[in-house]
Amino acid sequence: MHEMALCQGILDIIRERAAADGFSRVAVVRLSVGALSHVDPHALEFGFDVVTRGGLAEGAALLIDRPRGQAFCMACSTTVTIPARGEPCPDCGGHQLMVVAGDEMRVVELEVS
Template identity: 60%
Template sequence: MHELALSQGIIDVIRDQAAAQGFAKVKMVRLVIGTLSHVEPQAIAFGFDAVSRGTIAEGAVLDIERPPGQAFCLSCEKPVPLPERSASCPECDGHQLMVTGGEEMRVKELEVE
């Protein structure tokens, strides 16, 4: 379950930001987890709950944004939506797609005290 390690990474980011900015409590964590990232939001939420216990993020609300997959089709030279990695181009049915969005996972915002 790599989501547990990712959740620990989120706590590490929070710890680093708390040291740099001097806050003592995190009330909300806004994450961006692209639909093509191979990361399950429910597993992240479960993992975050477990690894945040006893930290400044304990009890923080997770708000997870899920940007859709995007690609550029090299065949028809158009930007297209990409619902999953194995999908073909909705314009030309080609498979020469370069992913341009939806793979990200990052901490976007923290609401702190």
């Protein structure tokens, strides 16, 4: 489950920000996890709960935004929304798609005290 490694990375970011900004508690962590990122939000929630135990983010709410996947279709020269990798273009049915959004994962916001 690579989500545990991702959660450890999130915790590392939180610790770095805490050292730089001087906060001691995190109440809310907001993530942007694109629909095409191959990250399971439920596994991420579980992993986050595990890696934050006993630390400054223990008990923090994890809010996950799921932006839709977008790809540029080379066949019809348009940007389209796709639900998953490997899906055809919803406009022309072509499969020559280049993902342009929705494959990211990033920490968007920390609510701290």
